[in-house]
Amino acid sequence: MSHKTHNHQKTESMIKNVKKRTVETTCFVCGIEIIQYYSDSYKGERGWCLGCGSDFPLE
DSSP, X not given: OOOXXXXXXXXXXXXXXXXXXXXXXXXXXXXXXXXXXXXXTTTEEEEEETTTOOEEEOO
């Protein structure tokens, strides 16, 4: 039985699909550099901040 929560599994999935942007993008909440990933559910690129956990569309 897995003890990982749905959010933890989602986070691991995002980290595995990370790709660096050529233009540095920072979080609009805390200013830390974000990671970019493709979201199947949103059908587009999204940004996720490792610092504060904000998740937002990039397109």
